[in-house]
Amino acid sequence: MTIRAITAKTIFDGEQYHSDSALVWKGDRIVDIVPTSTLPVSVIVTDVGDRIVAPGFIDIQVNGGGDVMFNSDTTADGIDTICRAHRQHGTAYLLPTLISATPEEMKTALIAAECAIEQGVAGVLGVHLEGPWLNKDKKGAHDANKFYSPTIEQLEAFPWLERGVSLVTLAAENVDTQALNWLQQHHVVVSCGHSNATQHQLTAEKLASVNGFTHLFNAMSPLEGREPGTVGTALMTDHAWCSIIVDGIHVATQNVLMAHKLKPEGKLLIVTDAMASVGSRTNRFVLDGEEISVQDGKLVNSSGSLAGAHIGMDQSVANAIAWGLNEAEVLRMASTYPAEALNLDDVGTLKPGYRAAATILNSDYSSYAVLVDGVLNP
Known part of the structure; x- marks a missing residue:
């Protein structure tokens, strides 16, 4: 060889x-x-x-790329198109991310990711199911009509990946402890997001089954004087990682820097939350029957709400360094720390x-x- x-x-x-x-x-x-x-x-x-x-960049939240949304093309070929689009922006590996969908569509996504890995599609590590076990009060661009709280029997019916990573974003306050424990026991990475939880709803028992928090500050109850909310709990839960979008639109620069000061080393990582517009020819796409488009550099739906991000990992890294974070630390936030978040032991560093x-x-x-x-x- x-x-x-x-x-x-x-x-x-x-x-x-x-x-x-x-x-x-x-x-x-x-x-x-x-x-x-x-x-x-x-x-x-x-x-x-x-x-x-x-080390090769790892993006654990990629909804689409190259004019393809994973929700619209839930196939190994669709995953390949998304991976190719993001390689142009420095991403070696990613998790194609399914935005809240029906149980049948979720099963299709899991099978597609397993097939993509079996077929050797370059860059796919598994799948990220963002919802539908979310809080309607923090739905963002998700369709709240698809939301529900899963039972163990419903969880058992999904074809969870055998050869790749299964990551789930859920609102922990809306999922009972037994279901959270089941996910942990079956090696599903659990992240709390699109959550409107209070500190008292995010109990120590529930947090023990939460590995991370999805796109910190976005679509989660805020930190306030008399209530830490999901944001404050995320910042103070040392064992849990937090992903964060650093496009300069979703999160204020000072909040990114504050989060980096507060989280233990290795527990803040970069995601793009990128949509089909990355590597697109049109800068617009359809999600759940609604057109999403790039306006003034940001992705918005018809009501003007943010609907994902229009950025690659390379620009995200450039932003974080320009804002004052150490170069080596930012490179780890884009590679080493995501690998650790997914419990992967053969990516994220350049070692024999x-x-x-x-x-x-x-x-x-x-x-x-x-x-x-x-x-x-x-």
Whole structure:
């Protein structure tokens, strides 16, 4: 099997920087990071010059891309189109995300993700079911007519992934403790979102089965003087990660910086919440019969409500760094921390034996190329 390498002035492995070095891989696995001067002549080398090589970006909330919404094209081919669109923006891996749907549509999405993994679709790690177990008072662009509280019998009927990650966003106040425990016991990653919970509704017993919080500050009860709400609880629940959208529209810059100060290291991670408009030719799409379009750089529905984001991971990383967060920390927020949130142990850092996945960035942090499972995509 051919040994390949990317040489660069700077390689960040997720923990430390390497200068004038090479990322070496064989097949779909990393061999090592070594000084460029030690590479054997037999290695096939791609030199990216002054660019930075970082662990492959992982986006755990992607509703669509390339004019495809996962809700509208719930197939392995649809997932492939979405992955290809986001690779242009530095994303190596993602979770296609289904916005609140019927149980039958949810089953179809789970099967599609399993099939995509079996077929070797590059970049898919599993599936994210965002709803429909949400709170109607924080529905955002979701269809509240689809909302319900699941029973264990209903949970047992879903074809949860065997070869990939199943992530569920739910309003923990509307799901009983037994159902939450069932999800945890069956290795489903549970995130609280679209929640209007009070502090007293998010009990210690429930929080023990909550792994994270979805798009912090958005579609959740706010932090107030006499009530922490979902936001305050998320910030103070140390074991739980928080995903956050850093497009400069969904969350104020100071709130992003505050969240980073308050959450323990490794517990704040970047998501795009991107829609079909990323990599689109039209900048508009239909969700639940309603047209969503890009207006003044943001995605809105007919009532003017935010309806997902119009941003890629590379621009998200650039924003967070421009706002004052440390470069290495931001790169981890886009790669290492999402991998840890999904309990994955072979992606998120550039280490021997890990999957050969890297994001190569220009000096302005725009994406230059992405390595996915040993295949370099310019």
